[in-house]
Amino acid sequence: MNADMQDIKSLLGQSLTHRYLTERFLQFIDKHHIQGVLSSLSRITEEDAVELFQQRLGYVLNDRTRLRMVTVLMDFLCECECLKKEGKFYVLNDRKDPDLKLSGDESGMVREMFKGQAGFFDRCVAYADKFLRGSSPLFSFDGSTTLIWEAFLGNAEFSFARGVLINLLFSGRTGNARVLDLCYGPGFGILQMQERSPEIEVTALDFKDIFIEQARGRIRNPESVQWINATLWEGFGSPLPFNNGSFDIVFFACADPYIPYELRQYVYRDIFRVLRKGGSLGILSHSYPDAGLQYVKDSWVRRGILCHDFFEGVCKGWNGFHDAGESINLFEAVGFIIDTVMLNASVWKIDKP
Ligand SMILES: C[S@@+](CC[C@H](N)C(=O)[O-])C[C@H]1O[C@@H](n2cnc3c(N)ncnc32)[C@H](O)[C@@H]1O
Incomplete structure (x- = not known):
């Protein structure tokens, strides 16, 4: 393993990208008042959440991709301990921000070392609200997006x-x-x-x-x-x-x-x-974070994967x-x-x- 690989391995070990993505997703949730909307019922099913998002946020949730994004969002809130799952119900938990917020230096390091990845996901999450309201996908695989895919896929x-x-x-x-x-x-x-x-x-x-x-x-x-x-x-x-x-x-x-x-x-x-x-x-x-923690064990990795799944959901053909x-x-x-x-x-x- 060369020195660069060692550096990357050590940065990956600190879960910097997962923490960066988690912060972005929580900011998205705050900005669009998603937890406030969910808190209008004390116990909710996923169907209730879909209904509330359609009525209160104007989301148009009529296809598998967008409905799946709701599942991922709810699972992410559980992973961050903002919600608790009880059978088929989600129950509000007092919001605990996940520990270990990134410092300014660490955020800067993610933007520098993982810039293709951070830049791509920043654009995806900035578009997610529009996408959930029914706009067409942000990126597809066509001649106009090859540089975007290149910057993203070449990440460390x-x-x-x-x-x-x-x-x-x-x-x-x-x-x-x-x-x-x-x-x-x-x-x-x-x-x-x-x-x-x-x-x-x-x-x-x-x-x-x-x-x-x-x-x-x-x-x-x-x-x-x-x-x-x-x-x-x-x-x-x-x-x-x-x-x-x-x-x-x-x-x-x-x-x-x-x-x-x-x-x-x-x-x-x-x-x-x-x-x-x-x-x-x-x-x-x-792999999608499994309930039994048998395969995806690390909690930051679990959050990071849910962020990735939700963010890339705005790309054409994403099935998760x-x-x-x-x-x-x-x-x-x-x-x-x-x-x-x-x-x-x-x-x-x-x-x-
Ligand atoms: C995220 S890119 C990964 C590219 C490359 N393997 C890498 O690791 O950088 C997804 C790949 O899936 C291909 N792809 C997307 N939709 C597809 C489809 N419906 N049928 C076949 N290939 C598809 C794209 O052309 C692209 O090469």
Whole structure:
């Protein structure tokens, strides 16, 4: 691990980004009087909250994305101990601000060290109220947003986690591995894989060609990569344009939350199909904080993930993070064997037997 990675690891250990995001979310909740609205009833169900937000805040909660944002918001308030869950009811708790507020220096450090991430989430949360009132998504995957995605996805935390995943996938492998980078985006994954194993054979596929120039410009050896024309794949829900057993490794980072909910099993079955026997799928995606604290244990990480889920909800196609237990059931139903689940269930290596 180099010095930069050590610095990042130590900053991540202090949960600075999670604390920064938590403050932003609590500011959003204060600014839009959300707790005040909720406190008009002493015990409320999630349906009551939806009703109150529609009547009192003018929110238009008529689709899965926006309704899900309400669930995430209520779970976040519980995680911050502003609400308590009793069966299907939420009960107001005396507001305790989560301990450990960021100092001015720490906020400055987050903005500097994690600027792509902090800037992206600042813009998302600033738009969330408008989005909940029915405005269209803030960012989608089109030619006008590639720089925004690049600044966000190149952040130090994701790079660290990609590095961990790449080490897991490649250690102990001999010879050239045939790797599919599924949803390569701005190319950070290919760059990190080429840095780790210069001889690697990567096939790069995304559902649009909008990132190809960025990705080609970023990586070490663009000529060694097989770039698949996006016209050959219509995205999640259509079959991957490869024969059965084509790859040793499928690398799938930060894209699981964009799979439409009802297509998740289909997508993982198709990834299973294109892997050879003994091949591995590496997934980088947070898991939704689980009630039993079995998978996502750290309380700042739990809050940070809920913030991330809510904020990125304003982006087109966001379907959110999934419960790790449900993901395990799905992967096993498809035929995968779970090899490793780590870092609060955000880094996954699962194998095709
Ligand atoms: C958040 S980016 C992650 C990019 C890259 N893997 C990384 O780690 O930086 C999400 C990726 O999912 C892709 N994506 C979004 N919606 C999709 C869809 N409906 N079908 C297929 N890919 C999609 C985007 O093009 C983008 O590459």
